[in-house]
Amino acid sequence: MKVPALTFGLIFAAGQAVADDTLLFTTESYPPFIFQGATGPVSGISADQVRAIMEGIDIDYRIEIMPWARAIALAETQAATCVFSAAQTPERQARFRWVMPLAKSQSILVRHRGAGVAAQTLEEAKAFTVGTHRSDYTETVLQKLKFPKIDISSTFDVTLAKLLRDRIDLMPMSQDVYDQLHKRGVEIEKVAQLTDQHLGIACNRSVSWQTIKAMQTKLNRMIADGTQAKIYRTHGLEPPR
Incomplete structure (x- = not known):
């Protein structure tokens, strides 16, 4: 996936990163x-942006889909690895080097x-079991808000399946x-902004x-x-504003 850089400056910047000859994006x-x-x-909104970013940089790369907990753990512990799309929370700020923003996300409970x-409110939602997936930033958000009953799954899809089978009561999502799931007729409804x-x-x-x-450039x-x-x-x- 090596493509000539668009500007001399970009070539120079990438060329100096001799240790970054290949990047793994999890x-x-x-x-x-x-x-x-x-x-x-x-593919997708975030994946297509990563691909477009790397088109102008003379570095080989590959993108791999995996459970989120593994994806973010690899980026934190394995050299030449990046994870996307990660929420830039205070807890994560110093643990990574960031390229921002691919997206601006409003997370809601459904x-x-x-x-x-x-x-109908976050306080009322605390009486119910809320599911999310392991190491997602919403796990920390729910803990900080003192939700007492948090159910952790391996992936977003597993959490959604639990919700639709009434094995959990609520879940967060962007x-x-x-909006996309609602258009497809998935039977979910918004409760409150998270x-x-x-x-x-x-x-x-x-x-x-x-x-x-x-x-970032x-x-x-x-x-x-x-x-x-x-x-x-x-x-x-529609793009974020």
Whole structure:
């Protein structure tokens, strides 16, 4: 996937990162931001942005989908590894080198429509079992808000399946994902807003600052020239504001 750099400056920045000749980008399945069909590459709003960022940088890379807990753990412990889309929370800030933002996400709590979960506020929601997936930032958010009954699954899809089978009462998800699921007829409904977050690429601290700068420069350009907005609209969503 080596492509000539767009500017001399970008070539120079990437060229200085001799240790970053190959990068692994780990991620989870989270349509429409990250998904993969039976054939073809990993796609989606976030994945397409990562691919566009790397087109201008002379570094080989690959993208792998895996459970989120493993994806973020690898990025923190394994050299030349980045994870996306990661929420830039205070707890994570110093643990990674960041390229921001791929997305701005409003996280909400949702319930299975017709399940009889009588909650309209976060305080009322604390009476119910809330599910999320391991090492997702919403796990920390729920803990900080002192939700007493948190059910942890391996992936977002497993948590959603539990919700639809009434094995849990509530779960968090981004407003964008909720809108897509709602359009597809998935029987969920919004209860309350949980948090707002900026999401981006979180890289192992061994990834050189030259590489991080080159990636951030390209992302900034994509935001300014409308490329990010075009990627959003290609997948049926309006870009963040």
